[in-house]
Amino acid sequence: MKLLNYTTTYLAGLLLVIITIWAAIFYYAMLDEIYDSIDDGLDNQKGLIIQKITVDSSILRQGDFNEGGFLIREISAAKALNFYDQYIDTTMYMQNEREYEPVRLLRTVFEHQGRYYQMSVYTSMVEEDDLVMELLYALLWLYFGLLATILLLNNFLLKRIWKPFYRLIKQLKTFRLEKPSIQVSPTRIEEFRLLNDAVQRLLQSNIASYNSQKHFIENASHELQTPLAISINKLEALAETGDLNEEQSRLLAAALDNLERLTRLNRSLLLLSRIENRQFTATEAVNLNALVKKIAGDFEDQFAFGEVSFLLREEATVTVQMNADLGAILITNLLKNALVHNRPGGSVEVMLQNNALQVSNTGNEMPLQPESLFSRFQKQSTAGTSTGLGLSIVKAIADLYGFTVSYDFKSRHYFRVQFAS
Amino acid sequence: MKILVIEDEPEMRANIVRSLETEAYVVESAEDYYAAREKLGIYQYDCILLDIGLPGGSGLALLKELKKEGLQSGVIIVSAKGSIDDKVEGLNLGADDYLPKPFHMAELHARVKSLIRRKTLGGSTVVEVGNLRIDTERRTVRVGEAELSLNRKEYDVLLYLVTNKGRLVAKTALAEHVWGDTIDEANSFDFIYSQIKNLRKKLKDHEAEVEINAVYGVGYKLVET
Numbered sequence: 001m002k003l004l005n006y007t008t009t010y011l012a013g014l015l016l017v018i019i020t021i022w023a024a025i026f027y028y029a030m031l032d033e034i035y036d037s038i039d040d041g042l043d044n045q046k047g048l049i050i051q052k053i054t055v056d057s058s059i060l061r062q063g064d065f066n067e068g069g070f071l072i073r074e075i076s077a078a079k080a081l082n083f084y085d086q087y088i089d090t091t092m093y094m095q096n097e098r099e100y101e102p103v104r105l106l107r108t109v110f111e112h113q114g115r116y117y118q119m120s121v122y123t124s125m126v127e128e129d130d131l132v133m134e135l136l137y138a139l140l141w142l143y144f145g146l147l148a149t150i151l152l153l154n155n156f157l158l159k160r161i162w163k164p165f166y167r168l169i170k171q172l173k174t175f176r177l178e179k180p181s182i183q184v185s186p187t188r189i190e191e192f193r194l195l196n197d198a199v200q201r202l203l204q205s206n207i208a209s210y211n212s213q214k215h216f217i218e219n220a221s222h223e224l225q226t227p228l229a230i231s232i233n234k235l236e237a238l239a240e241t242g243d244l245n246e247e248q249s250r251l252l253a254a255a256l257d258n259l260e261r262l263t264r265l266n267r268s269l270l271l272l273s274r275i276e277n278r279q280f281t282a283t284e285a286v287n288l289n290a291l292v293k294k295i296a297g298d299f300e301d302q303f304a305f306g307e308v309s310f311l312l313r314e315e316a317t318v319t320v321q322m323n324a325d326l327g328a329i330l331i332t333n334l335l336k337n338a339l340v341h342n343r344p345g346g347s348v349e350v351m352l353q354n355n356a357l358q359v360s361n362t363g364n365e366m367p368l369q370p371e372s373l374f375s376r377f378q379k380q381s382t383a384g385t386s387t388g389l390g391l392s393i394v395k396a397i398a399d400l401y402g403f404t405v406s407y408d409f410k411s412r413h414y415f416r417v418q419f420a421s
Numbered sequence: 422m423k424i425l426v427i428e429d430e431p432e433m434r435a436n437i438v439r440s441l442e443t444e445a446y447v448v449e450s451a452e453d454y455y456a457a458r459e460k461l462g463i464y465q466y467d468c469i470l471l472d473i474g475l476p477g478g479s480g481l482a483l484l485k486e487l488k489k490e491g492l493q494s495g496v497i498i499v500s501a502k503g504s505i506d507d508k509v510e511g512l513n514l515g516a517d518d519y520l521p522k523p524f525h526m527a528e529l530h531a532r533v534k535s536l537i538r539r540k541t542l543g544g545s546t547v548v549e550v551g552n553l554r555i556d557t558e559r560r561t562v563r564v565g566e567a568e569l570s571l572n573r574k575e576y577d578v579l580l581y582l583v584t585n586k587g588r589l590v591a592k593t594a595l596a597e598h599v600w601g602d603t604i605d606e607a608n609s610f611d612f613i614y615s616q617i618k619n620l621r622k623k624l625k626d627h628e629a630e631v632e633i634n635a636v637y638g639v640g641y642k643l644v645e646t
Contacts, residue, residue, distance in 0.1 A: 222474075222501045223501075225501035225521075225522040225523055226430050226433055226501050226522060226523075228522075228523045229433060229436075229501075229522045229523030229524065230430070230432045230433050230436060232523050232525065232591075233433075233436040233437075233440070233523075233525075233526055234432075234436065236525065236526055236527075236589060236591055236639075237436070237439070237440070237526075239589050239591075239636060239639045239640075240588060240589040242589075244636075246637050249636060249637040249638055249639060250637060250638050252638070252639060253637065253638025253639045254638070256591060256593075256639060257638075260593050263523055298600060298601055301574065301600065301612050301615075301616065302600075302612055304612070304615075305611065305612030305615060306612070
């Protein structure tokens with residue numbers, strides 16, 4: 001839920017409570033005031049009638065409300081002396097409305113020429129239910145009016161106030177460490193300024209550590225190249241002296257093999273680092289059918305030597321928009337993987353389908369662990385000199401372009417690259 | 422043939438210089454940008470081996486300057502920064518070749534020889550060893566008068582070994598040169614053996630005066646008999 005709506009919901013609930021309480025208090029205060037004013041009116045009427053009686057005593061014989069809205073009845077002195085004025089809420093049948101309507105009645109006693117009379121004066125009352133309804137309507141209008149005002153304020157004013165915040169959020173959402181660029185908008189609101197500053201500082205330190213880490217891997221790999229080159233060259237020079245016996249030669253060869261392996265490992269790490277740093281920017285439409293044929297051709301001798309047969313099944317022409325070098329590395333690594341983990345008499349089959357490449361091979365009869373298969377340095381075989389980085393490189397290339405790589409085992413090992421459609 | 426080696430790492434420089442000297446090249450060296458600048462201001466070289474990461478200035482900047490001044494020498498960039506950008510930039514600046522570190526000396530020799538063959542106008546494109554004649558332009562091999570029929574890979578292996586005649590060629594160097602970068606699993610290098618076997622048989626059948634010797638586990642060496 002958006003912050004704007006969140007506060008609005010709260011305000012709406014709170015307003016409902018406040019307005020209800022206020023309505024109740026207002027209603028009773030209003031009613032009280034109305035009664036007060038009506039009672040004053042009745043009192044006044046009583047005074048006027050008594051005054052009239054002194055002039056015209058025939059009024060005393062009025063025994064019906066219908067004329068003048070009062071009724072006079074003679075009562076005993078004893079009863080009259082114990083009588084106090086009474087204000088009563090009651091109902092009375094109204095001719096015009098043809099129904100019982102609420103009235104306020106004043107029952108009082110007075111003395112006229114030594115005789116006691118009880119008089120009832122009434123006046124028509126506000127209809128309470130009508131008042132409540134009117135009040136309710138008025139309050140509902142007020143409530144919705146307030147809500148509408150708040151919503152309008154939120155949408156126009158608050159949205160504008162929160163603009164720097166949303167702008168920052170939007171940028172953070174698309175933020176990538178590889179392409180750091182955050183533009184904060186200047187703001188007069190202190191909280192946003194603090195937020196901007198804090199985010200900027202946090203990002204700066206992250207970018208700095210990311211860059212230093214990125215450069216560390218690159219630099220470490222670079223720095224390793226020269227000593228490796230020197231060592232390999234020195235050992236080759238030693239081998240070239242020619243007066244080594246077989247045992248010495250064997251030892252030398254082993255040292256060289258391991259240095260070569262280190263070199264390959266170093267190159268692969270450097271390649272991974274470059275792929276992840278998105279240093280392969282140029283892309284083109286790469287025809288995988290042609291590429292697979294070319295690379296399979298390069299592997300021809302190795303297939304023959306390993307007694308592994310190769311089969312290419314082209315169900316579709318696959319063209320992928322990507323870096324051509326990375327395309328070649330992707331296919332090379334998949335083919336190499338299928339070849340290295342194979343067995344004599346086995347086979348490698350490449351299938352090109354609509355938007356997908358599938359490489360399958362014979363080999364170990366056990367399925368591999370798909371969750372760790374593409375992790376770095378996860379060796380699941382005994383192929384001792386493999387770097388353990390080949391499939392990580394495949395995964396890194398796939399991630400770079402949004403392809404999905406999956407593994408399946410159905411008596412053969414299936415590696416499938418699904419290109420983004 | 423005069424070669425200038427511009428390389429700041431002393432051991433690396435010594436390796437390259439010593440290895441090139443065995444081929445009877447006149448080899449001089451410079452350890453940084455300024456020394457290189459000075460030498461190139463005074464002398465002419467047929468070939469320059471240029472390291473990119475130099476103290477005092479980048480090798481690429483040096484190359485740019487030299488090309489502006491009309492440098493005629495062949496240039497091979499030797500770099501530990503095996504990135505494609507460097508390679509593209511170097512070649513665009515007019516370098517003739519790019520060799521990423523670490524490399525095998527055999528590969529360096531092959532590149533230098535190939536460069537000199539290309540650079541020497543009117544020079545011979547034929548390489549001769551004993552009674553073996555390789556025409557690098559037409560990619561044909563003759564033993565005496567008879568033509569030796571070789572497939573593409575056998576030809577590449579032979580030319581590489583001949584280029585590095587008398588020198589030990591590590592099997593990795595050979596594999597990478599002939600089969601390309603796709604070959605980088607050491608356990609699969611044994612397949613080279615079958616190629617060598619075929620080649621040896623063909624050479625022997627035609628009574629070529631060369632021989633391919635195996636140096637146990639390390640590689641091969643072509644010698645004249």
